[in-house]
Amino acid sequence: MAMGTGNLLKWIVAFRRMKSPPSATLIPLHAPELSGNESRLVQECLESGWVSSAGPWLARFERAFAARAGVPHAVAVVNGTSGLHLALKAAGVEPGDGVLVPDLTFAAPVNAVHYCGARPIFLDADPQTWQMDAAALEEFLAQECELRDGACFEKKSGNRVRAALPVHLLGSACDMDRILPAARSSGLRVVEDAAEAVGTLYRGRQAGTLGDCGVFSFNGNKIITAGGGGMVVSRDEMLAERVRYLANQAKDDPEEYFHRELGYNYRLSSVQAALGLAQLERLDAFLARKRQVAAAYGEALGRLAGLEAMRVAPEVSPNFWLYTFLLPRGVAAEGRRAFIGRLREEGVEARSLWHPMHSLPVNAPLRAFRIRHAPELFARAVSIPSGPGLTDAQVERVIAALAAAHSRL
Numbered sequence: 001m002a003m004g005t006g007n008l009l010k011w012i013v014a015f016r017r018m019k020s021p022p023s024a025t026l027i028p029l030h031a032p033e034l035s036g037n038e039s040r041l042v043q044e045c046l047e048s049g050w051v052s053s054a055g056p057w058l059a060r061f062e063r064a065f066a067a068r069a070g071v072p073h074a075v076a077v078v079n080g081t082s083g084l085h086l087a088l089k090a091a092g093v094e095p096g097d098g099v100l101v102p103d104l105t106f107a108a109p110v111n112a113v114h115y116c117g118a119r120p121i122f123l124d125a126d127p128q129t130w131q132m133d134a135a136a137l138e139e140f141l142a143q144e145c146e147l148r149d150g151a152c153f154e155k156k157s158g159n160r161v162r163a164a165l166p167v168h169l170l171g172s173a174c175d176m177d178r179i180l181p182a183a184r185s186s187g188l189r190v191v192e193d194a195a196e197a198v199g200t201l202y203r204g205r206q207a208g209t210l211g212d213c214g215v216f217s218f219n220g221n222k223i224i225t226a227g228g229g230g231m232v233v234s235r236d237e238m239l240a241e242r243v244r245y246l247a248n249q250a251k252d253d254p255e256e257y258f259h260r261e262l263g264y265n266y267r268l269s270s271v272q273a274a275l276g277l278a279q280l281e282r283l284d285a286f287l288a289r290k291r292q293v294a295a296a297y298g299e300a301l302g303r304l305a306g307l308e309a310m311r312v313a314p315e316v317s318p319n320f321w322l323y324t325f326l327l328p329r330g331v332a333a334e335g336r337r338a339f340i341g342r343l344r345e346e347g348v349e350a351r352s353l354w355h356p357m358h359s360l361p362v363n364a365p366l367r368a369f370r371i372r373h374a375p376e377l378f379a380r381a382v383s384i385p386s387g388p389g390l391t392d393a394q395v396e397r398v399i400a401a402l403a404a405a406h407s408r409l
């Protein structure tokens, strides 16, 4: 429901009056940690004179990221969302096509489907791992779709289903052992949203490098940041070059500016690439710290009756992006809001997961397949501070705040 201008103004005024604005006094959810080579490399970039998208910095960042991810091709883009848009286009998604997406996700991948003029088809979340349910994907393809000449069509509407867009949520990963073969045998392309999964491994391989294309984000609250930015990776050179071409205004002839088709200006700047390079150097240290923090939270959760952590499948080595747990069964969204309010009173920033996509006005008219678990996960989930710069004292304060809020459940 659209928020009227009057309401919006009231909200802004109320927000400004809030006693504790986020970040000033709260232990932040995921603040950037910039005390390594960040200033030095950004300074070096400025002194080199290459501050825009030309020059050596982007290629340096792309090579370093590709090497770390274990893929031959990486294309830096202005943010993860634009990377998803181009990855879907490069995978052949056209207006009217269906794209299988999780119901429980941040909105960006679903928005990217809309940018293509395509139709998101929402699949439920696995109740244990919270990732897109591989069984739901298999059932949807088996029951609702048919193959014609190697292409997948929805039986009822006759619409083409072109791709699956699994999202690796909260630093864990989807069940790719099931999703990939199911998608492939139905002729679907697989674009992985690994925005939250830099450093997450699936059977020893970087999540986001298993499908046709993977997309990462360097937003300020992600595992590593470039102050905004994204990366599209692929093993397929044609796909990667297609993304690079579209991100560069689809310039067929850079001398005479000849364009065959519609392009985009989605390139990253060199200043951001320099920042990203410095952050990438620190990824292992960040992962180690996040693992320690998650272990401390996991232990604390064990002492608080009814709280449940996300289950991580044994083949996944997570990056612990945002530590998130469920409040006891039966707690509804109201109870979760109150719990988050109490954490804030204790000086701890916390937040909920995302409204299930099928329930949002922006996504109507919708196509959702047997959604059962996503709404309950949304109602019960709480994310708590997980940044790599958290001190032991801060972790102790978060745990004490959890115990205090839990005692009033």
Ligand SMILES: *Cc1c(COP(=O)(O)O)cnc(C)c1O
Pocket (backbone or CB within 6 Å): 079, 080, 081, 082, 105, 106, 108, 109, 167, 193, 195, 196, 216, 217, 218, 219, 228, 229, 230
């Ligand atoms: C952050 C995020 C994105 C978008 O990345 P931006 O760089 O902010 O555009 C996409 N998908 C998921 C799951 C994310 O968490």
